[in-house]
Amino acid sequence: MGLLSRTARARRAPAAPDGSPSAPPPSASPTRRPASGFGLLGPRRERHELDPDRFAELGLPVGDDGVVVGTDAQGAPAVLGLVRPAAFDVVLVGGAWTAQVIALRAVGTGARVAVESGRPQLWTALAQAANTGQQSITLHDVGRVPPQGPSVPSPVLIVRDCGIRPPLGRVRSAPWQPVLTLLPYPGPTTARLMSQADLVGVQRVAPEEAVQIGRTMNLPREDVESLSTLPDGVTLWCTRSSRTYVTTQPTDPEAGLLGAARRLE
Secondary structure (H helix, E strand, C coil), X not given: CCHHHHHHHHCCCCECXXXXXXXXXXXXXXXXXXXXXXXXXXXXXXXCCCCHHHHHHHCCCCCCCCEEEEECCXXXXXXXXXXCCCCCEEEEECCHHHHHHHHHHHHHCCCEEEEEECCHHHCHHHHHHHCCCCCCEEEECCCCCCCCCCCCCCCEEEEEECCCCCCCCCCCCECCECEEEEECCCCCCHHXXXXXXXXXXXXXXXXXXXXXXXXXXXXXXXXXXXCCCCCCCEEEEECCCCEEEEECCCCHHHHHHHCCCCCCC
């Protein structure tokens, strides 16, 4: 006989007295089954532990969520977190070109954009280019912006291009609905708007206008002096406690649609 046959006979359970095969003896260590609903038992390894003095090593090189508006002085991407679960107001004293780039890039992040403007000719080409298949950018006369219905999956950026004395808007900032107010240059209401804003962007202005803005935003003297010499495409983004210079360069599609960076239209 072969080995396989002898092994099978050796493993055959002994017969009971009546000739029927007896039940196999209980195993000395029954197989452990996982609790229902918790899956299979995984391999056992050492726990991953880190001493408290090494917690800083857990930092990840991930920036804020938002719209990339350019690069900072160190060449790192500058991200503007526009869409938030709370109201957020931005004032930009500068050119429509920068506001248009921000609007176009906001669409790229999945937001809708509603533009309230008294000079729709500046925004028509941008809206036509962005509205491929859906109304990503809508244009409205001053004071005629309807409720936008912002939500987590459908945030809305309101861009107000209403001159140096913008009237009170029908649609205000709200959760998932930031408002960017564009001022071509400082006016009689600029100080109030800046004081109420969560973030202020300033492009090149006249020296006397820079002094007024510096007083409102608590800027140091070197920043006040630089505001009158900023190149096209450079914006000082600031609050009363922090500030950073950002250079905005258009991508090839943006340059083909909007042209090169410029301070005035």
